[in-house]
Amino acid sequence: MRLAITILLLIFTSSLFAQQKQTVSSPDGRVTVSVSIDKGQASYSVNYGGSSMLEASPLGLTTNEGDFTSDMSFVGASTGEASQTYSLETIKQSEVNYEANILKYMMANSEGKQLSVLFQVSNHDIAFRYELPTWDKTVVTVVESEATGFKFPSQTTAFLSYMMGPMAGFARTSPSYESGYQTDVPMDQTNAREGYVFPGLFRVGDEGWVLVSETGVSSQYCASHLSAYHDGLYTVEYPNPEQNNGFGSSGAQIGLPGVTPWRTITVGESLKPIVETTIPYDVVEPLYEASMGYQMGRSTWSWIIWQDNSMNYEDQVKYIDLAAAMDFEYILIDAWWDKNIGYERMEKLIDYADSKGVGVFLWYNSNGAANDAFMTPLNKMNSTIARKKEMKWLKEAGVKGLKVDFFGGDKQETMRLYEDILSDANEYGLMIVFHGATLPRGWEKMYPNFVGSEAVLASEMLVFVQDVREKEAFYASLHPFMRNAVASMEFGGVVLNDFLNKGNKEGQERLTTDAFQLATSVLFQNPVQMFALTPNNLEAVPAFELDFMRALPTTWDATVFVDGYPGKYSVLARKSKGKWYVAGVNAESSEKKLKLEVPMLAGQMVKLYGDDEDGKTYLKEVKVARNGMITITMQSKGGFVLTQ
Structure with missing residues (x-):
């Protein structure tokens, strides 16, 4: 990841406003967010170009230190501006200029404990998060649930992907963000029991489009998703307690003062702002510096078409030769390599790939106790001691990156594992791709060696x-x-075989x-794209198609x-x-x-x-x-x- 100098300007006015209802608009004035408290319930609404995109939608948290969803009172508000310019080669736009107006809305519950909601509003995007101060001598709290909701006008139709149930599917590895979709359906038909994954797309009749997601999820919080439609709205839901074999809280433990991840809303008359948004990255910052300059690129991958039987030395040589013939930068060697090739011969295979100008990614199982995924290498990524020992060997052997698979869900416990793998890998100069995994939430900017996830x-x-x-x-x-x-999406596509075998x-x-x-x-x-080309494509596929792939950037x-x-x-x-x-x-x-x-x-x-x-x-x-x-x-x- 290449990150330029970042400039962030926050100018808050400290004056308190007399009225409970506060508004903040985008720099161009087309997006307006209104925040208020009515009968003790805090809510916000979104207007774009004179049209309602979100009606009064609830705000609030429930914590072990107090309820912030009812009996709330207005304390004050302040405003400001955010300005940030950054460069990031791993997202859809390499140079980004972010300008937003800020509203910080402060309120208190019946016990006098305060909570703030910080809104940043740019020309098509809204990001907001909760900010929790220190309450008396309390220095840590558990956020148990959110009241945060999204109440769309009645004519809205939804485009949503199902949240998978916990501990089901192959080797009890769900949820893995690999579900089908409901598209363009009335909201009252979106009643999946487990809810829906982020992002959710909504068409507000003829008025425009809304994309809802979250960003900035690290080890300090759990990831969340959208509920099924009920009582006229969708709400933010935390992970099912049964994820990760029931281990770990479904809420979030945070130190005080602390913040939640950002909830993001992108609005527009057309789909253009939806496709082009950079809001997942605009409001987050790198959590550490890259230990080296990481090279992006294309990769061959035998497993997708040739499957488990290709995890042998001879077939991997063929795919290294394919990568070299296609001018690809990498080969991904998938599960079972440790059993079928072995560490000693793998070092020779890595040397052979290097002689051809091809770098190597190796597959690993993330597992320890999250599910029953049995493919090896196993128990190498789930603990710090094992992970660092393995990564030391990987660096010495010349491996460029890892594909880590089969995670346990969206709990904070699992978010810590993602972050630990990424931060340790950076120390050893390793890039990371996640499969069988959750949606990346700003990770391309937060973790410089993160180069993509499946989550589809x-x-x-x-x-x-x-x-x-x-x-x-x-x-x-x-x-x-x-x-x-x-977010980046490692699909593993471009199949040029007529049959997928x-x-x-x-x-x-x-x-x-x-x-x-x-x-x-x-x-x-x-x-980094792992393409599904096969050695026989070099002769069976028209030359102009192969030349296209040779010249393709990522x-x-x-x-x-x-x-x-x-x-x-x-x-x-x-x-x-x-x-x-x-x-x-x-x-x-x-x-x-x-x-x-x-x-x-x-x-x-x-x-x-x-x-x-x-x-x-x-x-x-x-x-x-x-x-x-x-x-x-x-x-x-x-x-x-x-x-x-």
């Missing part, structure tokens, strides 16, 4: 589940507006086109929404080192003809990777009109990419 119904489910293969395009059209809008002749048939697969390499943002200077509707189609533009890529996918059952406005390519001859009516992918040159308009036809379950 990803490519492995294409291999295992027919329904997921049938819905591949549908899910892909959702991710830019939801999961990938708030080593034989590539029958079995799990791929139902999307090659152009679709190429498009997802641009649509899905993650600074870090981006800019991301621009072009067109789309979640669940139907998606078109984005991304820029890397002055070169633009425009990519789209079509999830609908028939071809889609689009007139796209791409001013960044106006008047230029560009390369078009697309599909014909038979689903065959082609490459040709086309010219974008001087006014930046171009007409593109996407086949069903197909896609396209335009490049300079």
Whole structure:
């Protein structure tokens, strides 16, 4: 991670206001947040461009030191401004300028104990958190629950992904943020028992869109999610107590004075602010400095198509050679390597990869007691002593990064494990990718060696589940507006085999086109991407497709929404080192003809990777009109990419 000098200016006025109702607006005046107390209940509302996006929604916490959800009274308020400029290569936009107005709303409960809510409002984004002072001689408290809610106007429809139940699924490893979606449904139909994961996307009729999430979750708190819809609103829910085998509190223990994570709300008339938001990173800071300059890039990965049987020395040599032939920076060697290859031969394999200019990522099981995941290496990442011993060997062997899998849920106990792995790994110069894991919440900026998480119904489910293969395009059209809008997403995609297995002749048939697969390499943002190419692709796949992958960047200077509707189609533009890529996918059952406005390519001859009516992918040159308009036809379950 490359982080430039950060400037943060907070100018608070200390004067107290006489009225309970306080408002704060964005710098452009279009977003207004109002905060008030009515009959002892604190609430906030959000207005955008004259339209209500959130009606009066509850605020408050319940702690072991007192209730802050009722009998609240207004104490005072102060205002200020936040200004921050930062550079971060691992997110969707490398240079960010954040400007926001601030309202700090102070209140007290019936016992006279104070609680503040800090709102930061930028032109399309709202971030707020609770700030807890020291109460008398109390220096620690347990936050047991939140009253924080989101009350949308009645015409709102929801786009949500289910929260998985605890200790279920494969080897009792859920929740792992790998569920399907409800899309564009009335809110009263969103009644999943466990609620829904962040982020949640909402369409407020014809008024606009709202994306709700959280950021800034570290070892100091638990992660949370959205409840099912009840009593007219969604609320922030803490982890199910049964997660992590029932071990650890479902709330959060924090020292005083202390703060909660940020709740974030992105609003807009269109989906453009949703796709382009940087709010998960705008309000957090690095928790430590990078120990070295980490190199992002692309990786081969045998397990996704060749599966467990490929975890042997000979097959890994083939995938190292594939990475070298594709000019990829890395190879990921997955589970069972310690049993099937062994530590001594792994050192030789790492040396061979290094001789080919390829770095190595190794897979590890996070497990100790969280679930029944049995794949090895096991019990190497779950304790400080074992972890540092292993990481010392990893550094000496020349390993560049780890993929750590199978975490236990969202409790604070598990958040500590994520942070411990990341901070220890940084000391040994190791990058970290998490799988079977929670949503990253600002981690790209908080932890400089963090380079992505799965936390999505990803490519492995294409291999295992027919329904997921049938819905591949549908899910892909959702991710830019939801999961990938708030955090890096290591999907493990770009499958160019016709069948998702080593034989590539029958079995799990791929139902999307090659152009679709190429498009997802641009649509899905993650600074280190583990692609699903196989050695046979070097001969079976058209050369122009391989050349596209050889030149593909994984870090981006800019991301621009072009067109789309979640669940139907998606078109984005991304820029890397002055070169633009425009990519789209079509999830609908028939071809889609689009007139796209791409001013960044106006008047230029560009390369078009697309599909014909038979689903065959082609490459040709086309010219974008001087006014930046171009007409593109996407086949069903197909896609396209335009490049300079």
